[in-house]
Amino acid sequence: MELVWLEDFSALAEYGSFVRAAEARHVTQPAFSRRVRALENWMGVELFVRTPQGATLTEAGKQILPSAQETARRLYRMRSEAQEVAGMAIKTLQFAATHSLSFTFFPRWLRSTENGAPIEAVRLHSDSMAACEQMLIQGHVQFLLCHRHPDVPPLLAPDQFMGKKVGEDVLVPLASASANFGSAPASLPYLAYTQESGLGRIVAHRLQGKEEFLHLKPLFSSHLAAVLMSMALENKGVAWLPRSLTEQEVADGRLVRALDESWDIPLDIHLTRPTGAISQSAEEFWTKLRDC
CATH class of the missing domain: 3.40.190.10 (Periplasmic binding protein-like II)
Known part of the structure; x- marks a missing residue:
């Protein structure tokens, strides 16, 4: 048994994709797959159902996931204490x-x-x-x-x-002050977050079923709010950006509201x-x- 196997197991359970999990673990996909298989061999059971769409936990995998994650935390905590x-x-x-x-x-x-x-x-x-x-x-x-x-x-x-709340923020739909997306509603380019982004999860929930109503046209995606802000400043589209990140750009007039305050998302x-x-x-x- 190796600690890295438990970490790989947790990552694959989180991402549901060998490719994405291997990227997150900074290892090649074949090497990552071998380590997951090594853990399954040590356990003596299949932990994942493998399909062309990705990997999902078996019942055995679901059962041991919390214990595997806690074991990894305990080992790192033991090392730090020592x-x-x-x-x-x-x-x-x-x-x-x-x-x-x-x-x-x-x-x-x-x-x-x-x-x-x-x-x-x-x-x-x-x-x-x-x-x-x-x-x-x-x-x-x-x-x-x-x-x-x-x-x-x-x-x-x-x-x-x-957890504990330690502050507040708000996501605001912003675009460049000099942006000109045309008068047709369907021409509103949208700068989106990827699935790895926590802000992306929140924005996706807020916009669920409303993308067509807002006439948003996905143009670019990133898990980095700073990258989306840079794209917005370059007149590339509308992005929901944290107020804490964009205060200076808004104060300078470089970024302005693209939608009214009803589309803000308190955080x-x-x-x-x-x-x-x-x-x-x-x-x-x-x-x-x-x-x-």
């Missing part, structure tokens, strides 16, 4: 944050949490929502900072993770952690945050 006790590791707080929050919200928020007592060390991992969720599930980080919407439940198991900013034990320094940070 290093701290031996004085080999600084008491570093490990955060995963989506790109849009890493750029703007995270630095200001972290300073506000110090409250006169500087945090010893912090490591920030910035990636897509799907990748950040995997980092938290696998125990590589203690905290996940992301946008949330009450109507779009997180993919993280509620009995394994808990919460959440910090999520495992319900199980985390390192002592992380527990102290969470307690201080909870008491604020």
Whole structure:
């Protein structure tokens, strides 16, 4: 048994695709497939149903997924605790944050949490929502900072993770001030988020069944809000962008509303952690945050 097998198992369960999961794990698809098969051989059962459309968990796979994820977290936590006790590791707080929050919200928020007592060390991992969720599930980080919407439940198991609201944001449909998409409704180009994006999940929920009503024409997609903002600034279309990311561009008049305020999407900013034990320094940070 190897720890990497459990991490691959969790990634494939999340993505449902060998290609996408292998990309997320930074390994070739054949090597990834061999490692998943090695885990199945060790277990003595098939964990996935493989089809041309992707991979889905078997009943056995569904049964062991929570235990596999918790085992990986426990092993990483054990290593961190041993290093701290031996004085080999600084008491570093490990955060995963989506790109849009890493750029703007995270630095200001972290300073506000110090409250006169500087945090010893912090490591920030910035990636897509799907990748950040995997980092938290696998125990590589203690905290996940992301946008949330009450109507779009997180993919993280509620009995394994808990969260706290630490801020607010809003998604606003914006376009370049100099954009001219023509008078025909069908000519409104749309800049969309990909499936790996947490904001994409939220926007997709809000627009479900309404794309034709808004006459949106998908033109470009990315999991990065910053990339969509750049495309919008280049007159390429309309994008739902976080206010926290676009304050300066809106203030300068470079980005303007493409739709009225009824199409805004209010968001919460959440910090999520495992319900199980985390390192002592992380527990102290969470307690201080909870008491604020």
